[in-house]
Amino acid sequence: xxxxxxxNEKYLTMQSQKIRDRIDQFGGKLYLEFGxxxxxxxxxxxxxxxxxxDSKVRMLFQxxxxxxIVIVINADAIEKNxxxxxxxxxxxxxxxxxxxxxxxYGLYVGSVVITCYRGQPAAETFEKRLKNLGVKVYRHYxxxxxxxxxxxxxxxxxxxxxxxxxxxxxxxxxxxxxxxxGKMAVCxxxxxxxxxxxxxxxxxxxxxxxIWNLPLKHPVNLAYEAATADLxxxxxxxxxxxxxxxxxxxxxxxxxEIYPVLSAMLDKIMGGASxxxxxxxxxxxxxxYCITDDxxxxxxxxxxxxxxxxxxLCAVRRGDAExxxxxxxxxxxxxxxxxxxxxxxxxxxLTRAEETDGPAVALQLDDGRMVTGKTTALLGASAAVxxxxxxxxxxxxxxxxxxxxxxxxxxxxxxxxHMGNHNPRLHTDEVLIALSICAATxxxxxxxxxxxxxxxxxxxxxxxxxxxxxxxxxxKLGIHVTFEPKYQTKKLYHR
Numbered sequence: 001x002x003x004x005x006x007x008n009e010k011y012l013t014m015q016s017q018k019i020r021d022r023i024d025q026f027g028g029k030l031y032l033e034f035g036x037x038x039x040x041x042x043x044x045x046x047x048x049x050x051x052x053x054d055s056k057v058r059m060l061f062q063x064x065x066x067x068x069i070v071i072v073i074n075a076d077a078i079e080k081n082x083x084x085x086x087x088x089x090x091x092x093x094x095x096x097x098x099x100x101x102x103x104x105y106g107l108y109v110g111s112v113v114i115t116c117y118r119g120q121p122a123a124e125t126f127e128k129r130l131k132n133l134g135v136k137v138y139r140h141y142x143x144x145x146x147x148x149x150x151x152x153x154x155x156x157x158x159x160x161x162x163x164x165x166x167x168x169x170x171x172x173x174x175x176x177x178x179x180x181x182g183k184m185a186v187c188x189x190x191x192x193x194x195x196x197x198x199x200x201x202x203x204x205x206x207x208x209x210x211i212w213n214l215p216l217k218h219p220v221n222l223a224y225e226a227a228t229a230d231l232x233x234x235x236x237x238x239x240x241x242x243x244x245x246x247x248x249x250x251x252x253x254x255x256x257e258i259y260p261v262l263s264a265m266l267d268k269i270m271g272g273a274s275x276x277x278x279x280x281x282x283x284x285x286x287x288x289y290c291i292t293d294d295x296x297x298x299x300x301x302x303x304x305x306x307x308x309x310x311x312x313l314c315a316v317r318r319g320d321a322e323x324x325x326x327x328x329x330x331x332x333x334x335x336x337x338x339x340x341x342x343x344x345x346x347x348x349x350l351t352r353a354e355e356t357d358g359p360a361v362a363l364q365l366d367d368g369r370m371v372t373g374k375t376t377a378l379l380g381a382s383a384a385v386x387x388x389x390x391x392x393x394x395x396x397x398x399x400x401x402x403x404x405x406x407x408x409x410x411x412x413x414x415x416x417x418h419m420g421n422h423n424p425r426l427h428t429d430e431v432l433i434a435l436s437i438c439a440a441t442x443x444x445x446x447x448x449x450x451x452x453x454x455x456x457x458x459x460x461x462x463x464x465x466x467x468x469x470x471x472x473x474x475x476k477l478g479i480h481v482t483f484e485p486k487y488q489t490k491k492l493y494h495r
Contacts (some may be wrong), residue, residue, distance in 0.1 A: 005296030006050035026202025115182035
């Protein structure tokens with residue numbers, strides 16, 4: 001059984017109560033800047049075993065009668081077709097996805113704010129699309145010398161030029177498709193307008209990582225640095241909190257660097273009554289109080305850093321990242337005294353590849369058993385390891401064919417003769433479809449299909465970079481897959 005190191009139910013209760021307390025602190029109106037992923041925080045789920053990927057939105061659901069959502073998107077991101085790296089969709093499409101997702105949970109989405117608006121054609125088109133869909137849209141404009149020119153920013157020529165976002169509820173959750181959208185500026189602009197109207201309101205920030213009440217070099221916090229290696233985020237002791245309270249807490253460089261400016265803005269907006277003495281004060285994150293087994297989360301975080309290392313190696317190989325990211329991750333591994341050898345599936349995959357003189361994949365089951373798959377004339381290594389893992393989980397003899405060659409061969413013929421594929425081997429998605437068809441008449445194949453949920457949270461490693469199809473299937477099954485930074489062939493173009 002997977003070891004658990006985090007109490008998710010305790011987290012839902014404590015976190016929602018902390019936000020209620022912060023609302024009360026400001027007299028009943030709070031703008032909460034919500035960082036990170038709300039619906040699919042798989043990073044948190046990996047480094048805090050027991051944390052559910054949708055925990056944060058479930059926590060908000062407990063506040064649904066008080067909460068409304070404001071989604072922020074930068075007009076330049078729309079104009080440049082900026083994409084989310086994990087989902088592969090543009091920020092404007094992700095804004096629509098977020099609206100649907102929030103509504104699916106029964107949460108109220110009040111509006112969308114387009115920031116840095118300068119009349120960009122793509123932003124205007126997106127604005128019209130939202131309005132046609134019945135979504136309220138507001139514009140916020142660039143401010144010269146933001147965020148340093150505080151007298152200009154906190155004035156009628158600064159925040160005063162922005163549209164005031166009409167909100168109805170006591171908790172306004174300000175979120176975005178990705179970083180750089182302008183969430184903090186929207187919150188502060190709203191505070192300015194509220195105070196101009198004589199309405200008292202407050203600002204707070206929700207970030208899961210780094211966890212402020214864990215040590216600076218705790219593996220969970222180092223795993224956050226690994227996840228943001230491309231952004232050059234660095235965890236730091238919060239000097240403002242240490243000076244104000246004599247207490248050591250952890251924050252990250254960007255929040256610490258911006259704090260003096262943010263504090264000065266809050267002072268000016270609130271008439272010299274900023275409620276915060278440090279960046280840590282602004283946060284409401286309670287995750288650190290819900291860790292139940294430190295050893296479990298430390299191990300999970302170390303494994304995450306190794307996975308991030310392999311992901312960075314492959315990104316460099318594809319030309320999507322700089323070598324400096326790899327160096328940063330190597331430094332993090334050195335700090336913890338770990339290496340790729342501490343990921344058991346790596347050695348298993350490489351050994352199998354050497355034995356078979358071809359691509360191979362290793363997968364470690366929940367009970368510790370190691371299963372491998374090799375490349376054959378019928379199946380790719382990824383498809384083979386999935387079938388072998390399902391056999392092992394279902395107690396099915398290894399030499400039993402779950403899918404008859406009579407079924408595989410017509411699929412191969414379709415791929416090569418009619419679909420223009422050069423590789424006849426079946427990918428993981430094709431194998432699972434074929435297995436599902438066989439399960440209709442074959443009890444053994446049906447038994448194998450029933451084992452699929454048991455693959456979630458298993459570890460896997462490939463001796464070569466996987467195709468996008470195989471990688472996607474592994475991710476959808478919840479398998480944590482890594483691969484060596486090399487391709488199966490020496491071609492320059494890889495689909």
